[in-house]
Amino acid sequence: MTKPTSPWLDVDGRAEYAPLAGDARTEVAVVGAGITGLTTALLLAEAGREVTLIEMDRVGGGATGYTTAKVSSQHGSVYQSLVSKHGEQKARAYGEANQAGLELVARWVEQRSIDCGWRRRANYVYVLERSERDQMAAEAETAARLGLPATLVHETPLPYQVAAAVRFDDQAEFDAYRYAAALAEELVRAGGTIAERTRATGLDEGRPNGVRTERGTLTADHVVVASHFPYTDRSLSFARVFPERSYSIAVRLRGEPPEGMFISSGSSPTRSLRSAPRPGGELFLVGGEGHKVGHGGDHEARYARLESFAGEHFDIETVDYRWSTQDMMSADAMPLVGGLTPLSRTAYLATGFAKWGMTNGTAAGLMLADAVTGQPNAWREAFDSNRLRPRAALTTLVKENTKVGLRFVGDRLRQVRTRSLDELAPGEGAIVSHDGDTVAAYRDPEGRVAAVSPTCTHLWCRVAWNEVERSWDCPCHGSRFAPDGRVIEGPAVQDLERKL
DSSP, rough: OBSSOOOOOGGOOOOOOOOOSSSEEEEEEEEESSSHHHHHHHHHHHTOOOOEEEEESSSTOSSGGGOEEHHHHOSSSOHHHHHHOOOOOHHHHHHHHHHHHHHHHHHHHHTOOOOOEEEEEEEEEEEOOOGGGGHHHHHHHHHHHTTTOOOEEESSSSSSSSEEEEEEEEEOOOOOHHHHHHHHHHHTTOOEEEEEOOEEEEOOOOSSSEEEEEEEEEEEEEEEEEEOOOSSGGGGGGEEEEEEEEEEEEEESSOOOSSSEEEOTSSSOOOEEEEEEEEEEEEEEEEOOOOOOOTTTTTTHHHHHHHHHHHHHHHHEEEEEEEEEEEEEEEESSOOOSSTTTTTSEEEEEEEOOOOOHHHHHHHHHHHHHHHHHHHOHHHHHHTTTTOHHHHHHHHHHHHHHHHHHHHHHHSOOOOOOOOOOGGOOOOOEEEETTTEEEEEEETTTTOEEEEOOOOOTTTOOOEEEHHHTTEEEETOEEEEEEOOOOOOEEESSSOOOOO
């Protein structure tokens, strides 16, 4: 039976941390217990700072728990684009930061004896069309010039022919949750505090700052917002990064999987591949099918296409897992790391890792820890969260925010077909009319109905039903809600209003 989760989170006995117990005081408050928040918090705790880490759900249970867990500085064919958008100096800083993130993870795994399936692998970005060979040659040359371990090759360990590929040597893969759980244990050992099931709802900047949560206010000299999508609108991140969902399956093969990590580029649909050691043998992960949140159409068909691709090229025995995740894409292809706003002096954020959070998030942790402690950092300017680079970002900013505006208006003009709640089948969700009101309604498999407001509590766009995840997804800025209206992912911090 296929499990609707990632293999990393399919574990028993996850450590639990008590929620915040009312108002509290700390030196550094970190919001978000994924790889970015955990890395930042551990670096600061081991530097002697008093750190409190809060998480709305569970440690490692957000984007970190649903990653494909490739630890690599090769992020598709990114380096030519970065040079074009930002210049060679900033593109080099991006590569150096991600290589440093890779090596920090490697060092911590070794020094702390973290059992997380860590193993070094070559990573390949490949194209299938002969007409795209020059693109790969140019990417390999650019990456090598920037000091990265890049080589142009025409053969890979894959069982099908590629036209060309760029190989990065000595990259890595691991179990993201087991690594995150180990960092949490190390943080507590270093004197830090972790509060799970503590949702941040606001931030009052000042000296000190006040992080408002559902369980009390956490007062802190410094605040690091590492919640994947910054929950405070003051940063205007919602207008500068754009959420995208992508899908993965994990299968067992008859025979050995190819050795290495792989991702397609060029005109072919994106396919991300790697293997992972698990009890009972290797799993083989196949990912892709990205789309803007709330615009996915038939989500079930996306899993079917991944299974079809896997079956076409590999001998599948079973499909053990399938899951989707959410990533933040910045307008200019560079993450945002630094001050929450241009005026912020003690509040910081990190977001926009574009599906490469294992190294980008770790590098962000290094930069954020330096910012809090007042240390210089060579990458800070390139990643500056308040940068203004119109040439690099303007086209994407206009395009994406125009889509948001059209969706906001269009959803209100579109007529909702009148349906009674009785028409909802078990497991079905839809926007319907009920007692003269428009509601977002879901009937669970046992026949119970939950009806909530269809208006996202972030900036009031209308949510759409995701039939695979059984969630209400906002097509404007990516907030996601459970069928009963509870916030699953931000930037929204308030639940949808219950109607029934």
